[in-house]
Amino acid sequence: MAAAPNARRSSEPIVADATAPVLGIGQVLAKLSTEFPELTPSKLRFLEERGLVHPARTPSGYRKFSQNDLSRLKLILGLQRDCYLPLAVIKDYLADVDAGLNPPMPGAALPGGPSLLQTGRRLSRDELTREAGATPMLVQDAFSSHVLVPADSYGEESLVVLKALVELQRSGIEPRHLRGFRQATERELGLIESALMPVARRRDPSSRAKAAELAREIAGQLEVVRSSLIRSALGRIAP
Template identity: 70%
Template sequence: MARTATQARESGGSALLSIGQVLARLNPEFPDLSPSKLRFLEERQLVTPARTESGYRKFSSADLDRLRFVLTMQRDHYLPLKVIRGYLDDMDAGRQPSLPGGATPAASMLSTEKRRSRDELIREAGATVMLFNDAISASLILPAELFGEDALQVLRSLVELQKSGIEPRHLRGFRAAAERELGLIESALIPVARRKDASSRAKAAELAREIAGQLEVVRGSIIRSALSKL
């Protein structure tokens, strides 16, 4: 049942945010987030903002953390919304669930992802400036002002691969393979993408993440099968 803005304010103890204020806070981390995407997440019961007497949505700080978690799980781990919702439902019920692949420990469910400068990223990964630059040149890490956990994991992996003589230039094909997979996903989305309404765009984005997750499962299986023959 939807909360009123007064109930949310009394339970949360902090000022409530409008859709515009939520976007202002989250867009630096999630540039694709839009009002239609927020409404789509509400329709899927991932977040339940309060409502004013006039029907306007108002978000608490807990709602903001919940949204950041959902968006991070989609972006960094390609988890379908139904999986994320099941995880959140278990957490709300007081259980201690785990996400597929151990994506995020339950204890840190709604933590804010740390964003790092280039120098911080290089230092935390134990990399060199040359390795970082090579990773950018090979399109293994995309240029940015700030970098998240995904970039850190990639750079750490490149540090370890370098110890075995595998350099970023050897992995240029990874970007080409990713672009081929993107072509498959775009083809699969054509029936949904033809509908131009906001709800359909949000559904297309969610379906794209689900397909990407399934492709990741197939790719992992192929690699494991090949390794077993070595």
């Protein structure tokens, strides 16, 4: 008897459907926690509430994520971690992608900004030093001045900062001259903590996730103001 026209031959490989919702929240955390240790169930639910991910639901109401959902989560979390982008910006970018457009990667066009093609890449201290074109002494000075934080491995942001320190050193600006930046950062942190107080008082997981995202958004707006002030000041000293 002849095989049906659509029957799969036994020698043909089975191709997994990347859109099939097969992963529960625990499985998603297991796959992503190494790269994104801050990811929690409440964070996943918060991203869904904000409309960035759309997991399927079982008849019992359990969330199920596909491989495509997993890739989308990695992109969202990478953009947050490496480019400090607020969720509103990431959501607009994803909406354009979902609409079939080809928008530029947010954050990739920023001068000296990390390449999203390398999101998640981790470097040893020696690799960081070599790729930035820095000397071990400069790296140690950056640690001593609290411009960089010693760690087991370093991401793209640390590489961008160290490259900037290399260029600043060529102009006679050493890491020790930037200690005031750390003090200004602590003051900004105080502003953010004060703004988050109403949300931080709530102890439920959803509120903690909202507080973390609001902190990122406030930090992003403070960066806009700081950059504007610097550009205005440059206008006074430019020849």
